[in-house]
Amino acid sequence: ILREIRDMCLKSIVNLVKSLCVSIVLGTIKMLQFLLSIKAARPPKIHLHNNQPAMIESRNKKKVKESPSIIQHKERGNRCIANDTVLELMSSPDLLYYRKLTTVDGCYHISCLTSNQVWVSDGHNLILTNTKGFPLHYVKNLCSDLSNGLHTVNNEGELIYIDKDKNINKLSTDMKTITKFIKRTNSRWKPQCVYLSPFTGDLLVGMYREKPRTGKVTRYNQSGQETQTIQHYNTGRGLYSDPIYITENKNLDVVVSDNNRAVVVTERGGRHRFSYTGHPSGSGLWPCGICTDTLSHILVCDGYSNTLQMIDKDGQFLSNLLINSKKMGEPFSLSYDVNTHRLWVGSWDSKLCVFKYITRQGDLTDENTQPPLRDALSSSTQASEFAWDFMLTDEPFHYTLDREDIL
Structure with missing residues (x-):
């Protein structure tokens, strides 16, 4: 008995x-939903431009399919091909x-290596940070x-950068072997920025000449051979x-x-397509860091309006994607991660931010995100992101939370 x-x-x-x-879990969910309602009732710190109809129209028009034959990305040598x-x-x-990075004096240029590692330079130092x-x-x-776009990363994860002698070097993934990829042969032309195309494998180099003051873009193939120079309008006037x-x-x-x-902007063959001078047209623009995304948008930091x-x-101007952000500060450099569709933003004062602004239609989760229940509740609030990360994951994002983000 x-x-x-x-x-x-x-x-x-x-x-x-x-x-x-069960009661605790249900109560937590209700609490998060309440936090969402409070956050939604307050003006957001990071919001779209007032010209929201243009953005919505773009959203309806700019739905595209990723092509596995084009969108490719490697993380530490592993090819990750995006789903269709x-x-x-x-x-x-x-x-x-x-x-806020303490190892650099400003994020003047950034090159995303993996979903949680990025190369950052400040005009004097170049570091890989997580x-x-x-x-x-x-x-x-x-x-x-x-303090320009001095470095880029190729599909193999190798760093390509401009050295102190204005040669273009390649650093292998073992972080030990440095090879001279392109040697500077003309002292009049100074390489100022580089970009490795994930689509063609070509290296684009922006160059500058002091007298007469002018610029050009030179294309090199994967063997380091010059294949194209973009320099003039059809009239012969300099493009850059x-x-x-x-x-x-x-x-x-x-x-x-x-x-x-x-x-x-020029087409593949070098013909001038258009020049963007700000919104409204001619209002003034100081273009700094620049990148493009999977939807073929062009994103540019404006040093005038921050x-x-x-x-x-x-x-065509679509929106000020990010404005009035205390976190971001004064944006200066950009890097788009084609693997996660996340945007890395570096600022004058060494702040490094990661934003998500593109999602897969009909799919609540993507790579490196959590189960649907978490996404359904989180939306864009930092409070709910923090709470769910605390309970469900050790993901390296979302763990810096200030009181101002909740209030």
Whole structure:
């Protein structure tokens, strides 16, 4: 009889514990939903430009399919080919990660290596850091008289950078072997920015000449041989004054931040397509860091307004993607991760942020995210991101939370 009474008591205790656990989980979910409603009622710190209809129209038009034959990315030598899924813009960007770096004096250029490792330079130093802010490797012979787009990463994960002698070097993935990829042979022309195209494997180099002041873009193949020079309009007038950042769009347009106050875009063959001078047109632009995304948008940091502007592949202004962000500060450099569709943003004052602004249609989760229940509840609030990360994951993003983000 005592044994039966003991078993009944134990069973009652187990059932009681189970009921308490269920109540705690349900209560936590309700709490998070309440936090969401509070956050939604307050003005967001990171929001879209007032020209929201243009953004919504773009969202409806810019749904595209990723082509496995084009969108490729390697993390530490492992090829990751994107699934054949439809992507679209989110209604507003999410801040996934924020850190103030102490190992550099400004994030003047960044090159994403993996989903949690990025190369950062400040005009004097070039380091590989992770999302926790720990330096993993230093490059000592970086070109030290420029704060431009001095480095890029190829499909194998190798770093390509401009050294102090204005040669273009390649650092192997073992972080030990440095080879001279392109030797500077003309002292009049100075390489200022580089970009390795994930689509063609070509290296694009923006160059500058002092007298007469002019610029050009030179294309090199994977063997380091020069295959193309982009320098003039059809009329013979120079396209560039001072190219400081360079990238390539998915349609193979060459996109340059020219220090002559314009984003200059040419087609693959070198013909000028358009020049973007700000919104509204001609209002003034100081283009700094630049990148393109899987939807063929062009994103550029404007040093005048301290905004991150988004235009379409034809030069039409869509939105100030990020404005009024205390976290981001003054955006200066950009890098788009084609593997996770996340945007890395570096600022003048050494702040490094990661944003998510593109999602897969009909799919609540993507790589490196958590189960659907978490995504359904989290939306863009930092409070819910923090709470769910605390309970469910050790993912390196989302762990810096200030009181201002909740309030």
